[in-house]
Amino acid sequence: MTLDVTLRHEQAPQGIPSAIAANVAAQVPTLVSDALLLRALTVEDFPLYAEILCSERGAYIGGPFSRDDAWYGFIQLASTWMLHGHGGWAIQDVDSEDLLGFVFLGLEPGCVQIDLGFLVSEENEGLGIAHEAAEMARTFAFETLDLAELASYIHKDNARSIALAERLGAVRTVQDGDMLTYIHTNDEAAQ
Numbered sequence: 001m002t003l004d005v006t007l008r009h010e011q012a013p014q015g016i017p018s019a020i021a022a023n024v025a026a027q028v029p030t031l032v033s034d035a036l037l038l039r040a041l042t043v044e045d046f047p048l049y050a051e052i053l054c055s056e057r058g059a060y061i062g063g064p065f066s067r068d069d070a071w072y073g074f075i076q077l078a079s080t081w082m083l084h085g086h087g088g089w090a091i092q093d094v095d096s097e098d099l100l101g102f103v104f105l106g107l108e109p110g111c112v113q114i115d116l117g118f119l120v121s122e123e124n125e126g127l128g129i130a131h132e133a134a135e136m137a138r139t140f141a142f143e144t145l146d147l148a149e150l151a152s153y154i155h156k157d158n159a160r161s162i163a164l165a166e167r168l169g170a171v172r173t174v175q176d177g178d179m180l181t182y183i184h185t186n187d188e189a190a191q
Helices: 015-025 043-053 056-061 067-084 129-144 159-167
Strands: 036-039 088-093 099-106 115-120 149-155 171-176 179-185
Touching: 036 129, 043 056, 043 067, 043 099, 043 115, 056 149, 067 088, 067 099, 088 129, 099 129, 115 129, 129 159, 149 159, 159 179
Parallel strands: 115 149
Antiparallel strands: 036 088, 088 099, 099 115, 149 179, 171 179
C-alpha cells in the first residue's frame, strides 16, 4: 500500500466535490493560440506554482514564500474569478499538454489597477511563453472585459519581467520603493 503524503488541501477533490470544482472551472474563459492554452487552475497545478514562489525566484514578488503562503496566493488567483470576473490561468502547451506557468489578471490589496502578471517555470523562461500568454490575457482584458488600463507591478531587479513589459508596450509610470509600475493602455477604449 502506498501512503499519500500530500497535504489534504493539495489533493485533488474526489467524487461530488470534484464535479463541483469542474463546474466552477468551466466558467473560467479558456484562451487558445497555436502554441498555448490558458485554462482554469486546478489543484494539480499548485506544485509548479509553489516551486516558483518558494524558490529564490519568488524574491521578485515578495518571497521566497513558505508553501502555505504560496497556497494562499494560488487560491487567490483561482477565487478572483468569482469575486471580480477575472483571475489566474494555467499556461499549458497545446501539443504536449505540459504545464508551463501562470498568467493572471489579479487584484490584491494595495493595487490601484488590475495587475497583468506572469510566472513561468525556470526551464520555460526565455522561450516567448510569458510574452504570448501575457498578450492573450491582455487582449482578453481589453476586448472582452473592456478595461481601459492594466498595470504590471515589477520588482526593480527583475530584468526579464521589465523587458517583457516594455516589449508588450507598457509604459513605466511609478517607482514605489523596489516596485515599478508599468501601465498597459487599451488604445481602443480611448476612442
